[in-house]
Amino acid sequence: MDRQQEFVLRTLEERDIRFxxxxxxxxxxxxxxxxxxxAELEGAFAExxxxxxxxxxxxxxxxxxxxxxxxxxxxxxxxxxxTASGEHYSARMFCDIAMPDGSPSxxxxxxxxxxxxxxxxxxxxxxxxxxxxxxxxxxxxxxxGSAPTAADNGGYFDQASHDVAPHFRRNAIETLESMGISVExxxxxxxxxxxxxxxxxxxxLTMADNIMTFRYVVKEVAITQGVRASFMPKPFSDHPGSxxxxxxxLFEGDRNAFHDPDDPYELSDTGKAFVxxxxxxxxxxxxxxxxxxNSYKRLITGGEAPTAVSWGHANRSALVRVPMYSxxxxxxxxxxxxxxxxxxxxxxxxxxxxxxxLQGVQKGYxxxxxxxxxxxxxxxxxxxxMGYETLPQNLTEAxxxxxxxxxxxxxxxxxxxxxxxxxxxxEWDGYRRQVTPYExxxxxxxx
Numbered sequence: 001m002d003r004q005q006e007f008v009l010r011t012l013e014e015r016d017i018r019f020x021x022x023x024x025x026x027x028x029x030x031x032x033x034x035x036x037x038x039a040e041l042e043g044a045f046a047e048x049x050x051x052x053x054x055x056x057x058x059x060x061x062x063x064x065x066x067x068x069x070x071x072x073x074x075x076x077x078x079x080x081x082x083t084a085s086g087e088h089y090s091a092r093m094f095c096d097i098a099m100p101d102g103s104p105s106x107x108x109x110x111x112x113x114x115x116x117x118x119x120x121x122x123x124x125x126x127x128x129x130x131x132x133x134x135x136x137x138x139x140x141x142x143x144x145g146s147a148p149t150a151a152d153n154g155g156y157f158d159q160a161s162h163d164v165a166p167h168f169r170r171n172a173i174e175t176l177e178s179m180g181i182s183v184e185x186x187x188x189x190x191x192x193x194x195x196x197x198x199x200x201x202x203x204x205l206t207m208a209d210n211i212m213t214f215r216y217v218v219k220e221v222a223i224t225q226g227v228r229a230s231f232m233p234k235p236f237s238d239h240p241g242s243x244x245x246x247x248x249x250l251f252e253g254d255r256n257a258f259h260d261p262d263d264p265y266e267l268s269d270t271g272k273a274f275v276x277x278x279x280x281x282x283x284x285x286x287x288x289x290x291x292x293x294n295s296y297k298r299l300i301t302g303g304e305a306p307t308a309v310s311w312g313h314a315n316r317s318a319l320v321r322v323p324m325y326s327x328x329x330x331x332x333x334x335x336x337x338x339x340x341x342x343x344x345x346x347x348x349x350x351x352x353x354x355x356x357x358l359q360g361v362q363k364g365y366x367x368x369x370x371x372x373x374x375x376x377x378x379x380x381x382x383x384x385x386m387g388y389e390t391l392p393q394n395l396t397e398a399x400x401x402x403x404x405x406x407x408x409x410x411x412x413x414x415x416x417x418x419x420x421x422x423x424x425x426x427e428w429d430g431y432r433r434q435v436t437p438y439e440x441x442x443x444x445x446x447x
Contacts, residue, residue: 004073005045012038012091017078019090022049022071023212024097025109027058027419028291029345031212034069035090044071048098058419059097059107067105069095075209080175081220094209106415109347113205116351116411120358125250125257127354130184130201130334133214133342134242136235137165137193141228145437148235150193151227158188165225169195172221179217181210190304191239201247204354208346211244233290233341234297241298241305244342247323248353249334250274259333265313265322265370266333272367275311275320275335277360278353279368282309282319282339284405285352286391287398287424288412289340293431296394298341306338308378309389310371317375319391339391348412348420355411396428 012020019035022044026032034051036044053059053067075094083089097108104111120127137151151164169186176183182200189196197218199210215231222229234241250257250270258271267275278285290299298305304316311320321336340349359365368387375388383390392398399421402408409417 001042001045002073004076005042008073008076008093009038009042011076011078012041015078015088017089017091020071021079021090021092022069022095023092024069024095025212025345025347026056027107027109027345027348027416028423029109029212029343029348030057031216032056033092041071044069045073049095050100053097053105053107058416058423059105066100068098068100070098071095077179077213080178080217092213094212106413107419109345109351109416110205110208112412112416113208113347113351115413116354116358117204120250120354123358123361124252125358126252127204127350128201128249128251128334129204129207129350130199130247131207131211131340131346132196132198132243132245132247133211134189134194134196134244135218135229135231135342136191136242137168137195137222138228138230138235139164141230148230150191150236150239152188153192154188155192156188156190165222165227168222168225168227169197171225172197172218175217175221176214179213181213189240191236194240194242201249204350208350211346231342233292233295233343237297242342243298243305243338244340244344244346245336245338246340246350246353247334247336248274248357250357256330256333258335259330261330266324267322267335268333270361271333271335273360273363273365274357275322275360276365276367277357277363278320278335278337279309279311280360280365281352281356281405281407283389283392283398283401284408285356285402286339287395287402288352288408288420289337289344289349290392290398291344291395291420291424292341293395293427295341295343296392296398299339299391300393304338306375307391308375308383309391310375311335311367312370312372315371317373318371322370348416352408352411355407359407394428395424395431399424399428 021033021035024032048068048070052065054065071093078088078091097105139149173183184198184200186197218229260268306319310318312318313322
C-alpha cells in the first residue's frame with residue numbers, strides 16, 4: 001500500500017467518514033457512482049470493485065460484461081455535505097476502469113485522456129487547461145417541453161439583485177474551494193439567470209475530474225438555494241448559449257512552450273502549429289466538443305459562439321483566440337478554444353483537442369493568417385470567398401465529418417469511436433422524427 005492510499009484510510013478513520021463514493025463517467029460523460037463503506041476500501045485499492053460493464057452506456061457487451069473500478073487515491077476529497085450535527089459523512093474518489101486481467105478498459109474516458117497526455121509527455125510536454133464554465137440558474141426544470149424560467153433578469157457582469165438564490169455563486173465557490181478546487185473568478189453572464197465560474201488552471205486530467213465534480217456541486221448547491229442549475233448548451237432561443245471556453249497551454253518543464261517574446265502575438269512556433277492542428281481538425285472534432293443536438297443551436301447563431309474555422313487576436317468571433325490580458329508575461333501565454341460547450345464529456349473533449357494540436361506540432365502545420373473580421377456578420381457567400389470553412393451546422397453534419405477522421409478514431413480508440421457514432425446517430429434520428437412546436441405554429445394554420 002502506498003502513502004496516498006494510507007492517507008486516504010487514515011483520513012476516513014480520523015474524520016469518521018461513513019461512505020466513500022467511487023465516481024467514473026460513461027462514454028457520453030454522465031457521472032456514475034458506487035458507494036462503499038470505509039472498511040471495504042483497502043480491498044478496493046488492492047483488487048478494485050467489480051461491476052456489470054454492460055449496464056453502462058458504451059462500456060461492454062453482455063457477454064464480456066465483467067469490469068473493475070479501481071479508485072485513484074490522488075483524487076480523494078471529502079464531500080462538503082454535512083449531517084445535522086455539522087459533521088462530514090462522505091468522500092469521493094475517481095476511478096480508472098479496468099478489465100479483470102488488470103489492463104485498462106478502452107471504453108474508459110479517463111483512459112482516453114491519459115493516452116493523449118502520454119503522447120504529449122513523450123514529446124516533452126505537460127498540458128494545462130483553464131475552463132470558463134457557463135450555466136443557467138432556473139426556477140425549475142420543466143419535463144413537459146415547456147420553456148424554463150430564469151432565476152433572475154441580470155446581464156453581463158451585472159451585480160444582479162436575485163429574488164431567489166441571492167448568494168448562489170458565493171456558496172458554490174466556497175463549496176468548491178473546500179474540496180480543493182480553486183476558482184479564479186465568477187460573474188453573471190449575458191443571459192438572464194446565466195452564470196460563469198472560471199476554474200484556476202490545472203493539468204488536463206485533474207481539470208477533467210474537477211469539471212465533473214463542478215457540475216455535481218453546482219447542481220447540489222442550486223437545490224439548497226431553491227433553484228435548479230442546467231448545463232444545457234442552449235436552453236433559450238433568444239438568449240446566449242452556455243459555453244466552456246477552455247484555455248490550453250503546453251509546458252516543457254517550467255518553460256511555457258507557447259511563449260515567444262519576439263512574436264507580435266507572443267506565440268511560439270509550437271503554439272502556432274498547435275493552433276493550426278486544432279483548426280485543421282476542428283470539423284472532425286465537433287461531434288465530441290459539441291455532442292448534443294442542442295449544441296448546434298448555440299453554434300449556428302453566433303453570439304460569441306464560433307461559427308467558422310478561424311483564429312484571431314482578441315477576436316471573440318474566432319474559433320481560437322490568443323488572449324493578451326498580460327502582455328510580456330511568459331507563464332500566461334495560452335490559446336483559447338471557444339467551441340466547447342458546458343455539457344461535453346471533458347475527458348474526450350480535452351483528448352481530441354490535445355491530439356489535434358499535437359498533430360499540428362508533429363507535422364509542422366502552417367498557421368493561416370489571423371482573422372480581423374467579425375465572422376458572425378459575414379454571409380455564407382462572403383465566408384467562402386474569404387476562405388473561411390464553416391463549422392458543422394447540426395449534429396449529423398458533425399458526425400459525418402467525424403466518421404471520416406483517422407485522427408479522431410486514433411485518439412478515441414476504436415471502441416469509443418464506434419459507440420459514440422452509433423449513439424449519436426440514434427440521438428439525431430430520434431430528434432429528426434419529432435414534429436416541433438415551430439412546425440405546428442408555422443404550418444398547421446396555413447396548410
